[in-house]
Amino acid sequence: MTKTMSQLPYHYGVKLRVFPSTEQKRLIKRNSDASRFIYNQMNGMNNDLFWLKQVKIPITIVLDRIADLTARLKKPSTAISNIHGWLNHPDFDSLMKANAIKNYKTAWKLFHQVHRAGTPKFHKRGYTQTYQTSCLYSAKVTVPTMENGSVRLIDNRHLQLPKLGYLRFKELPLRILDRAKDIRIGTTTVSMDAVGHYFVSLQIGSEYSFAVKRPVVKSKVGIDLNLDNFLTDSNGQVIDNPRYYRVIKGKLAKAQRKLSRRARRAKRSQRRLSEAKNYQRQRLLVAKLQLKVANQRKNFLHHVSTTLIKNHDLVVAEELRSKNMLRNHVLAMSISDVGWRTLLNMLSYKADLYGRKFLTVNPQNTTQTCSHCGYVMTGKNKLTLADRKWTCPSCGTFHVRDHNAAKNILAKGLATL
Structure with a gap:
């Protein structure tokens, strides 16, 4: 019987720098926005349900709302997609939706276990993008490897992801490439940092240790x-x-002051920051300095x-x-x-x-x-x-x-x- 990812004794994480095309960048952004939206919808429904349950007077409209939210939270994926029909667009990865809901439930589970990070918060839109998908294997696959799942290696420079298709990546450690047939892929995270670099993070598992x-x-x-x-x-x-931050602190402060001035100038001229080219150019410079540190x-x-x-x-x-x-x-x-x-x-x-x-x-x-x-x-x-x-x-x-x-x-x- 084939073991699941959690049953494998050894796990490892690999983060690959990838180079998507313009169309693939658009799909990554759409899936990232949808993932954030689903997470926030889950958070909003749970918050509403919590506060409605504080109402002690049996008002019919309140009871109906509680019953509706309770029913929707039992099958959140279907409930959210039915109300927000745009989530059924073929651009979206169905596993992205499942992982967004799973991440929200995991956040609650961690809160109950640790009570340190606080309850789940709404995710704000920023200059970074991220979403998760999963590697599925067909029932016909008897031995899951890195080469026969929905997320798979094509060769030592290309991999395939659901909805995105082929992606070129920079490099993969030889100890992973040489053992591709002994390793299976689990959760896969696609992300973009504030500088605009794209990455694919693979959770991999094996029956054998990844290091000697x-x-x-x-x-x-x-x-x-x-x-x-x-x-x-x-x-x-x-x-x-080495005190890396102190070395670059003065240069970074000067760049951030310039960024602040450009933000004020854009607001005075009633331009959105996303459309202000000088602001975006300076924001990228600040992000690169922070990334360097x-x-x-x-x-x-x-x-x-x-x-x-x-x-x-x-x-x-x-x-x-x-x-x-x-x-x-x-x-x-x-x-x-x-x-x-x-x-x-x-x-x-x-x-x-x-x-x-x-x-x-x-x-x-x-x-x-x-x-x-x-x-x-x-x-x-x-x-x-x-x-x-x-x-x-x-x-x-x-x-x-x-x-x-x-x-x-x-x-x-x-x-x-």
Whole structure:
């Protein structure tokens, strides 16, 4: 019996840069707008139903409306398409509609599980586009692969998607191409960023691992993340903080001021911003500067995380709550620029990919504790952010603050194993 996507033991994600034609760009925009519209319709119906149920007086019109909304939400795809007939146009991918409804239900499910991100919000129209479709396999297909589904590879430079047809993509990793017959495709996301670059993200699954398990090297490391330098490990190695945003901050601020002036000028002349060519040209320039910073940071974090995972059997880091730390307006920009949370996420999935172990520990007192004797600096001896080096008053051991913290983090991680 053929396994479903969720039953496969190994999953991986691939994001491909694609180059659609003018007609394909039009179809992508239409499907993206329709996906957003369906999501918002679901949100609107649920909001109406919630507030109508707060009415305690049994008014007939209210009860009828509640019954109507309840019936429509049982089969939302049919209900929305019946009322908004334009959604039945052949330009639209039927799987796009199903995925938009599924994403809305998933958002509610996450809210009930986590209660941190809040209830689903209405999606606003912006300069980006995105929608999801799925790869379906015919009942005649006995072995699903990357080459026989509704989303399929044609060759090492082209793929086929529902409604869009053939799309040329930039490149696919050789380890994926060589195993195309052992891999199946699941959810597929088509997107366009603010710069105008188009991408196709493939969720793929297989019975076999997507990366070769790394040999045991008998090495363990603890890492301390900080703003003075990006990272210090328990072996004393230091990685400098590149501060990509600060490098480009002045140039970006100047470009954004120019963008603001052009927006005001367009409004004074009663032109829509979408039709103001000077505004759009400057908006594109600002988006490219922001994209450059994001790509530089992502590339740096990938190199750091891959090096740590490949060279150590165990990596231990402190569990940082970046959202809470961003409330400090003095350090907020530096914390956002450094990308700690992204690094921890990368370490987590790469550890699974390469067969390594990654742990996060509570950072409490890792800075204030002597890694040699365990003495905790409290009261008037408590270290401040300015104290980068100190000597333990109990055993007399000299410490570099970040190196000592990394040792304590590693010790905490080993204690939990």
